[in-house]
Amino acid sequence: MTAGSKSAAHGPLHGMRVLDLSRILAGPTCTQALGDLGATVLKIENPGTGGDDTRQWGPHYVADVAGAQTDLSAYFMSTNRNKHSIAVDITTAEGQAHIRRLAADAHILIENFKPGGLDKYGLGYAEMSAENPSLVYGSISGFGQTGPNRDKPGYDLMAQGYGGLMSITGEPEGEPMKVGVGIADVMCGMYATIGLLAALRHAEATGQGQHVEVALVDAQIAWMINEGVNYLTSGALPQRRGNRHPNIVPYGVYATADGHVIIAVGNDGQFKRFTDAIGLPALANDPRFATNPGRLEHRDALADLLEPTVAQIPTQTLISALETCKVPVGPVQTLDQVFASDQVAAREMQIDMTTPAGEVCHLIGNPLKLSQTPVTYRHAPPRFGADTTRLEADNPWDTPSE
Incomplete structure (x- = not known):
């Protein structure tokens, strides 16, 4: 050529x-x-x-x-x-x-x-x-x-x-x-x-x-990347989790007061900033939730505590608050919103x-x-x-x- x-x-x-x-x-x-x-x-x-x-x-x-x-x-x-x-x-x-x-x-x-x-x-x-x-x-x-x-x-x-x-x-x-x-x-x-x-x-x-x-x-x-190697490493079959992540918690789609928002907490520091931002600072000091392995083990208990609070916050308010404290967050957009975006x-x-x-x-x-x-x-x-x-x-x- x-x-x-x-x-x-x-x-x-x-x-x-x-x-x-x-x-x-x-x-x-x-x-x-x-x-x-x-x-x-x-x-x-x-x-x-x-x-x-x-x-x-x-x-x-x-x-x-x-x-x-x-x-x-x-x-x-x-x-x-x-x-x-x-x-x-x-x-x-x-x-x-x-x-x-x-x-x-x-x-x-x-x-x-x-x-x-x-x-x-x-x-x-x-x-x-x-x-x-x-x-x-x-x-x-x-x-x-x-x-x-x-x-x-x-x-x-x-x-x-x-x-x-x-x-x-x-x-x-x-x-x-x-x-x-x-x-x-x-x-x-x-x-x-x-x-x-x-x-x-x-x-x-x-x-x-x-x-x-x-x-x-x-x-x-x-x-199949991480889920495939998760199985090859453990022998345990991965399960359907909807929008939940198999290796990180909290990570998924959450209902807000007027829609839905994506929250992706990748480490313990982000988790502390997240819980502070939504008014639940005690969760970061709870031994069940202080580390990601603990949050994985107790994911359902954590969801029961987070979801009612997040559901009371308007989408844009939550996005703005989490962006300010540098916690990964984003909207769930329809295609008309996607292609109309300045991005x-x-x-x-x-x-x-x-x-x-x-x-x-x-x-x-x-x-x-x-x-x-x-x-x-x-x-x-x-x-x-x-x-x-x-x-x-x-x-x-x-x-x-x-």
């Missing part, structure tokens, strides 16, 4: 060529991150299905300038900016030839077919790496390329269930609960991004590509992009802030097949606007 003099203006990955055969969420999350950092991403979509499945995942869509519904669903747009859409039927000899031609000049190929799914088209890792030895070939699947569950389908909800997350999410007496967004998919995409960039560095140094494979369930298990504006976490046809897409910004080579927003999420004519060019990867 050669970044050249434009790298600062177009991102640290300017010049990287990514052939994206993925769809739905995990793979597109990865390739959007690469695109935001400057890579040229060619998204291959199936003309027989109308493209990426999520183009049909409503109910919210961008309308065209005449007011008609487009194929730019909110779900699709969330992970498909900075890409070019090319319609290719890989089941045909012509389509397979197109993919091989593109892959011959690609730095990265990423796909999320079932394990071995591309082999029958001659597009698997062995075939593609033989033609381009430096190619970094990424595969995302539900359970991975090996293991007894290799051939089972993988969806975010199933990964959250199989990987243990749902067993610790939700109210203690409630049913197992998934996270409100497809977090297993998103985190799998993030792990894939790390692996692909690491493999790319190796390829640039040695000329040798490799196969990078990530499974939804593996990624889900990996980020979101200051951090550019809500952006607008306009398609070539004039459709305006309201999107979430990239959280990465690089001082020398910042992320760039060059291309709005593409309409299906908008860049298919690129296949007729001598160099399909030629993108002057990149």
Whole structure:
């Protein structure tokens, strides 16, 4: 990959060529991150299905300038900016030839077919790496390329269930609960991004590509983090605690006089300042509550003493008081409050992009802030097949606007 003099203006990955055969969420999350950092991403979509499945995942869509519904669903747009859409039927000899031609000049190929799914088209890792030895070939699947569950389908909800997350999410007496967004998919995409960039560095140094494979369930298990290691260390199964923390008390959501507030007491000094601020200073000297291990052991007794007092204090009054004494505290915001906040504006976490046809897409910004080579927003999420004519060019990867 050669970044050249434009790298600062177009991102640290300017010049990287990514052939994206993925769809739905995990793979597109990865390739959007690469695109935001400057890579040229060619998204291959199936003309027989109308493209990426999520183009049909409503109910919210961008309308065209005449007011008609487009194929730019909110779900699709969330992970498909900075890409070019090319319609290719890989089941045909012509389509397979197109993919091989593109892959011959690609730095990265990423796909999320079932394990071995591309082999029958001659597009698997062995075939593609033989033609381009430096190619970094990424595969995302539900359970991975090996293991007894290799051939089972993988969806975010199933990964959250199989990987243990749902067993610790939700109210203690409630049913197992998934996270409100497809977090297993998103985190799998993030792990894939790390692996692909690491493999790319190796390829640039040695000329040798490799196969990078990530499974939804593996990624889900990996980020069980403290709760996973809590179990491995103790042998005790963690329990659903709602918003309570398994290792810190008090830490959670508390009802106030007019809403809810998050209080996160991380050490004994903060606990003393917290109890002073709410008018219960004696609790910090009570042997049951003076230290975090004691508070963990007596968490229910402490909750019975704290909750009635907190419930009498207005939300903003409590937030102001705890911020003054430097106890971690915050609101529970709805999305309208989130995107109207001055913090979101200051951090550019809500952006607008306009398609070539004039459709305006309201999107979430990239959280990465690089001082020398910042992320760039060059291309709005593409309409299906908008860049298919690129296949007729001598160099399909030629993108002057990149």
